[in-house]
Amino acid sequence: MSMKYTSDHEWALLDGDLVTVGITDYAQEQLGEVVFVELPEVGRDLATGEEAAVVESVKAAGEVKAPVSGEVVEVNEALADAPEAVNDDPVGGGWFYKILPSDPEEFDRLMDESAYQELLASLD
Amino acid sequence: MNNNKETALGQTPLHPMHLQLGARMVPFAGYDMPVNYPGGIMSEHRHTRDSAGLFDVSHMGQIEVRGEHVAARLESELPVDLVGLPMGRQRYALLLNDDGGIRDDLMAINRGDSFWLVVNAACKHADLDYLERKLGTRLDFTLREDLALLALQGPASPGALAAVGADADALERMRFMQVGDLRLAGVDCMVSRSGYTGEDGFEISLPADRAASLAGALLEQAAVAPVGLGARDSLRLEAGLCLYGQDIGPETSPVEAGLRWAISPARRSGGARPGGFPGADRILGELDRGAERRLVGLLPEGRAPMRAGTPLFGDNGEALGEITSGGFGPTLERPLSMGYVPLRHARPGTMLAAEVRNRRMPVSVTAMPFVPQRYRR
Numbered sequence: 001m002s003m004k005y006t007s008d009h010e011w012a013l014l015d016g017d018l019v020t021v022g023i024t025d026y027a028q029e030q031l032g033e034v035v036f037v038e039l040p041e042v043g044r045d046l047a048t049g050e051e052a053a054v055v056e057s058v059k060a061a062g063e064v065k066a067p068v069s070g071e072v073v074e075v076n077e078a079l080a081d082a083p084e085a086v087n088d089d090p091v092g093g094g095w096f097y098k099i100l101p102s103d104p105e106e107f108d109r110l111m112d113e114s115a116y117q118e119l120l121a122s123l124d
Numbered sequence: 125m126n127n128n129k130e131t132a133l134g135q136t137p138l139h140p141m142h143l144q145l146g147a148r149m150v151p152f153a154g155y156d157m158p159v160n161y162p163g164g165i166m167s168e169h170r171h172t173r174d175s176a177g178l179f180d181v182s183h184m185g186q187i188e189v190r191g192e193h194v195a196a197r198l199e200s201e202l203p204v205d206l207v208g209l210p211m212g213r214q215r216y217a218l219l220l221n222d223d224g225g226i227r228d229d230l231m232a233i234n235r236g237d238s239f240w241l242v243v244n245a246a247c248k249h250a251d252l253d254y255l256e257r258k259l260g261t262r263l264d265f266t267l268r269e270d271l272a273l274l275a276l277q278g279p280a281s282p283g284a285l286a287a288v289g290a291d292a293d294a295l296e297r298m299r300f301m302q303v304g305d306l307r308l309a310g311v312d313c314m315v316s317r318s319g320y321t322g323e324d325g326f327e328i329s330l331p332a333d334r335a336a337s338l339a340g341a342l343l344e345q346a347a348v349a350p351v352g353l354g355a356r357d358s359l360r361l362e363a364g365l366c367l368y369g370q371d372i373g374p375e376t377s378p379v380e381a382g383l384r385w386a387i388s389p390a391r392r393s394g395g396a397r398p399g400g401f402p403g404a405d406r407i408l409g410e411l412d413r414g415a416e417r418r419l420v421g422l423l424p425e426g427r428a429p430m431r432a433g434t435p436l437f438g439d440n441g442e443a444l445g446e447i448t449s450g451g452f453g454p455t456l457e458r459p460l461s462m463g464y465v466p467l468r469h470a471r472p473g474t475m476l477a478a479e480v481r482n483r484r485m486p487v488s489v490t491a492m493p494f495v496p497q498r499y500r501r
Contacts, residue, residue: 032160032164032165032354033164033165033166035427035429035452035459036427036428036429036452036459038428038481054428054481056428056429056452057165058165058166058169058354058358058451058452058454059159059160059165059354059357059451061429061431080427
């Protein structure tokens with residue numbers, strides 16, 4: 001398993017054939033307390049960078065884009081009743097959806113941990 | 125690269141305290157202001173309803189007005205009864221344009237030897253220019269930038285003021301919208317029993333250089349927590365209070381906004397001093413005949429917040445208007461909004477649709493406030 005990142009602060013975890021997607025700790029911190037999550041439909045085909053899910057906090061709405069293209073195969077239904085999981089456990093229980101990538105090489109081109117940490121450092 | 129913009133932002137006297145408390149700062153009305161502290165908007169909101177929240181509202185304008193016949197002369201610009209406003213009382217008032225739209229909303233205070241107008245931060249310089257242009261030959265207007273303004277809101281507020289030395293009898297006597305002098309933490313303050321949260325509470329005007337010491341003395345108490353602009357917005361929305369620039373503005377009239385009560389009976393047709401303020405023709409007409417549209421409370425059926433700018437539709441898909449404020453209510457524990465609709469769709473219980481991300485979602489018209497106001501009357 002390896003975790004990669006986008007410049008929009010999504011994380012993507014490759015586990016077997018599937019990529020799990022969520023937002024980073026930095027992203028949830030910026031957004032504030034999450035009160036609503038809208039997930040994509042299972043079976044939907046996503047293009048890279050397409051808006052896949054919506055995440056709303058008390059103060060603002062944000063979108064979760066697709067880090068890689070592919071088909072949505074599973075979504076985190078638990079977020080409907082417990083959207084606060086996005087704040088409490090952003091890279092664990094706060095995951096949004098799983099995607100079956102159409103092009104496995106896309107994942108490799110995402111930012112690795114050190115590149116993402118550099119991005120965060122540049123934002124301070 | 126944003127340095128120029130950032131240095132151009134104003135700072136209130138409590139700015140260092142906000143940074144020290146770890147606030148997330150945002151530009152607001154030309155000031156660098158706290159949107160929330162590390163506890164977050166939800167806990168700040170709940171703490172205010174359950175205990176007491178301290179807000180820095182020093183960015184607002186405090187305009188002192190002096191001159192002969194100050195009440196009567198201000199009445200030529202404000203459609204409220206100021207001549208009949210007793211000393212030590214304040215009244216909500218609207219500064220109107222010639223079309224009956226709203227230039228600003230404010231509190232007018234009778235201090236006996238002067239009147240004070242507490243106006244919105246984003247409007248304060250324009251208000252001052254306007255009032256000086258209209259009334260400057262007769263009255264002196266001073267924007268008191270030497271003063272800070274704090275709001276202490278919530279049920280534990282009276283106790284928190286008593287703990288910093290407020291006279292217990294004076295606090296007990298003070299009712300909603302009364303204004304008096306209190307000595308707090310050794311500082312003479314002008315205090316009104318009022319606020320923008322729907323809770324009992326106080327607004328405290330004091331010299332800018334003493335604001336940090338009073339804020340510190342209040343925050344030392346377990347009952348008092350600092351609260352930023354984020355929770356200020358969710359609190360006022362639950363209380364059904366309009367936000368200038370969103371729910372009201374130059375394009376909305378007081379009657380449309382549900383602020384009929386802010387036009388004093390003395391200034392209406394048949395009153396002691398009817399009309400004689402900007403936009404009077406339209407306002408007096410709308411008071412008699414009603415306005416064509418109305419600001420209403422809206423409860424989304426689902427969990428998705430419906431925010432400002434969301435379009436509203438009727439049964440037959442016809443466009444009705446739009447949401448002007450909306451978000452999530454931490455006390456209500458659900459999303460809530462307000463927006464303008466034609467009068468025939470304004471009755472509580474009416475079902476409408478709101479278009480969120482290209483989907484029409486059901487939303488019902490509801491009476492405001494969403495959360496009961498708990499003023500000490």
